[in-house]
Amino acid sequence: MREKLIVALEPTRLDILNESEQHAGHRSSPGTGNSHFRMLIVSPAFAGKSRVERHRLVNEILAEELGGLIHALALRTFAPGEKFE
Template structure:
């Protein structure tokens, strides 16, 4: 089973993001520790959600990691996270 759709559903259900980008970067880690030849082991996630309002970066990352705990205990080796509120995203544009 593919991991990406499972992660997408969990993040959408748990954070109701206005933007959710899941980028599989596994190919960039071929030959490195934690690389799975089947892919879907290294991801970059960009999440914009009002669930992050008033939360520190560490708290936001913990929220994401908690939602994806099962995947992180299995096939997913690494996540690079960008976690923003809508206001923070607007200031970046």
Template sequence: MSYATRIRTKLAEALAPERLEVVDESARHAGHAGSRPEGETHFHVTIVSAAFAGRSRVERQRMVYSLLADELRERVHALGLTTLAPGEGG
């Protein structure tokens, strides 16, 4: 299973998002620290979930990092996040 699929699956199961986008940005980081020729090292995730309501940006990010701890430890070098509650802009 690809890392993008793993990320998507874990976040979907744990946070029941209204919107979830997982973008592999690895090609934009070729030659940078942590990059690999086969990709799947740099991602940006946009997620809208009711689970984020009433939580700070830092709390939301910690939730996601906790869910993706294995992926971050194994291969994912960089993870950009946009974490929103329903009704928030972004």
């Protein structure tokens, strides 16, 4: 997942937090330990794009994972120079 994002987006910052443990035992959780993620991505690829366009781009890159492995994905996406903290 990380490698796909690096190759496709060339991010200047990529934080991936696995929050699956917080959802263990939930009925909708697949129980794989790799189902719920929170990401912060700063990439020049996001410049001039809306938040929806940025999220769609990430979803396209991770389409295979979103089709099975990933149950939930929380995204914060920014272009370089945009405030995010």
